Amino acid sequence: MFSGEELVFKVLILACLYSSVSPDAQVEALHAMKNALNVSASQLANWNPNQVNPCTWTKVDCDDSNNVIKLSLSSMGFSGILSPKIGELTTLRTLSLQGNDITGEIPKAFGNLTSLTMLNLENNSLSGEIPSSLGNIKSLRFLILSQNNFTGAIPDSLSNLQALIDLQLGSNGLSGQIPEHLFQVTRYNFTGNYLNCGRNFPQPCVSDSGGSSHKPRIATIVGVIGGVLGLLLLVGLLFLVWKGRRKRYKREVFVDVAGEVDRRIEFGQLKRFAWRELQIATDSFSENNVLGQGGFGKVYKGVLADNTKVAVKRLINYESPGGDKAFQCEVEMISVAVHRNLLRLIGFCTTPTERLLVYPFMQNLSVAYRLREIKPGEPVLDWPTRKRIALGTARGLEYLHEHCNPKIIHRDVKAANVLLDEDFEAVVGDFGLAKLVDVRKTNVTTQVRGTMGHIAPEYLSTGKSSGRTDVFGYGIMLLELVTGQRAIDFSRLEEEDDVLLLDHVKKLERETRLYAIVDQNLNENYNMIEVEMMIRIALLCTQSSPEERPVMSEVVRMLEGEGLAERWEEWQNVEVTHRQEYERLQGRFNWEEDSTYNQDAVELSGGR
CATH class of the missing domain: 3.80.10.10 (Ribonuclease Inhibitor)
Known part of the structure; x- marks a missing residue:
């Protein structure tokens, strides 16, 4: 038998234990x-x-x-x-x-x-x-x-x-x-x-753009008159502000190039730069400041007057339809797509012959640079950072595909277009090839644009792009992250291996030799289970049939550890058929080594 004090003590202990596990x-x-x-x-x-x-x-x-x-x-x-x-x-x-x-x-x-x-x-x-x-x-x-x-x-x-x-x-x-x-x-x-609203009632069934209350007719008339007077007053104030700004411009160091203001574009809080300002920032667009080059122009490192580091994208052939559309598309899309894993547009500059876009400078450049072009003494991307890049990129693309209205297709997803900020967080950039998609359409027919080795087979054969086209490019980017290799590498021919990275990885996966493909710069400092998981997600994303690829929200969940096993089992059951179809499509192209090829970016040009 317990004494009274012992009984109370044991009851308290049991209560605490119960509370800790309930x-x-x-x-x-x-x-x-x-x-x-x-x-x-x-x-x-x-x-x-x-x-x-x-x-x-x-x-x-x-x-x-x-x-x-x-x-x-x-x-x-x-x-x-x-x-x-x-x-x-x-x-x-x-x-x-x-x-x-x-x-x-x-x-x-x-x-x-x-x-x-x-x-x-x-x-x-x-x-x-x-x-x-x-x-x-x-x-x-x-x-x-x-x-x-x-x-x-x-x-x-x-x-x-x-x-x-x-x-x-x-x-x-x-x-x-x-x-x-x-x-x-x-x-x-x-x-x-x-x-009780609508035609036969005093109140409408939906609010107007101005707000809430709906007063009787007299109040409405008074409101309209007041609105007109207010509008006239506002116009007068704007005129005075405009005159004042013109006077200030005359006192500034930077003077716009003649004709620069002819076609003004207003997008929210974006800053409109003077051409001279960007010319000084980039040291007259010096070749020493070139960060990269793409299908529509070069990107220069610049330093503004307030010491802010920026990246200035200078579009070429602006007066051609493609160049002008690229500018309009990129400005419009960056203005509506705001996400921590998407590149933020700071401002722009327009002249009769030039179009320039100004972005924050990404201190750690691109994933492609960090995988293959780093200088001695620069840090190699470790495995945890690569996992973080994979997830961040997926979240950025998920936002473009599923949360923007209208939805956005990037159309050139690759390691070179994924930038890294000061914390090595992934930032999806270069919307020069992006496509605004009407939410009622599942795909868009267009001429093919993109980078060989990253382009989905259905896009090559039909010219139809969709969100699943980006999923394919994302899968290739995952393989770049794991292997550190290029999507197309003719040097593999010397070892009688596949030119395409995807085919090379599929071969090793069938032979259960995935360890042979992991980037040697990692020095075996990685988790093989996580490597296998990432490769499996990449192979699911690069299935030849776009309908069978996961959407980006599913990719995010799989990277977070949810749903991969089921999708992988389904994929294994049908891979033989898909492999045959993929090889047939790829057989339409001549992948023989050509000294004129630029392996970094074999660009396809065409209308948007």
Whole structure:
């Protein structure tokens, strides 16, 4: 028998042990959500219910106190229902589940998500009424429930959401009265329902670009008159500012070349440089400052007057259709594509005969340089850095393909076009060959552009490029990272090996001799399991059939350790057929050694 004090002590010890192994409430809620959504075995594989801390899980973001604050699970093919357990994630600020096929109702427990600022359930198959409990989420700023099957009235409680600035309820089956306060929301959409708005009602079903409130006709007229007067005043002020700027230009050291301002282009916060300014920065575009050369011109290292180091891309043949399109395309795309793994455009310069783009100077140049052209004493890319480059590049391309609107195809993905900042983080650059893609189209027919050895077989044979074309180029870049070799190397003929790096790696993979291909500069300081994983991802990305290549979001997940085994097993079952077709396509080209070839960049020219 225990004494009273011993019994109390042992009970306390047991309680502490139990608390240390019992699943965290956040883990329980997330695991319940995963089960309710019918998540497949290959998805969210690292969501381990036995973990106490879910902050290392895929698609989960946490704050410094390990509180879950963001879940981004859009377009993942979920077909289940929403678990009421989600309501226990009281620190959650963003919940994005759009683009799935989730059914059932929104649980009332969602009203307990008092920290939530964004709830996005757009484009699912949810039904029932919108729960009035959502009116309890006083911090909610974005409520996006459009393209579902909700019915009934909009709950009056949503009028309590004073912080709401975006309300999207379009394309449902809602009916009845719209709470008056909701017409004051900055941006709203009630179209595609049976609500009291539109032609026969005083309020429109969608907000205009100017904002929220819709006053009676007299107020509208007064507003229009006030707007016109304000516009006239604004024009006058702009005229005065313009005159003042012209006076200041006369006092500046740098004077624009004649005609430089004839065709102004305005893109957000981009700086417009004077040609003379860039001429001085690059020492009159000295050949000693050339960083690289591509199909549309040279890139020069420059130093601005404030000692900022920049890279200046000077386009050649501007007056030709191709050169002009390259400039317009690159400026437009860089202005809309903002991501840590994409090269940021600082500014530009235009004259009647010149087009120049100004980028930040990448201290560690390109991946190709670091793999093959480093000078004695410069550091070799170690294996952890190469893994980081692979993931960073994949994330940049994923952003271009899946998050830009319209989507963007790079069309020349290779090690030479992946730059490295001061921390050796990957930055995808050179959008000179990029292509804006209409979201309604799956591919674009054009003449072939790119670099031989990196171009997908279907692009060579049909001229059709798509996001999967970039995936192929990315796969070749992975092989460059692992091997340190070029995509095409005629010196391999001396050893009776394949000229194409891809064929060479496939051969060694079939012979289970992958160790023979790893870059010797690594001095065996690498993880062979990780090398094999990266090569397998590269081979999946370079399948001859574009439909069977993964999209970049899948590549990101595989690099993070999710879903590779299943895809690899499928690939092995059909590789023999694909190899025969690939060899047939490659047989159309003469790969014999030619002294006129530039192995660094065998460029194909053509219209965009």
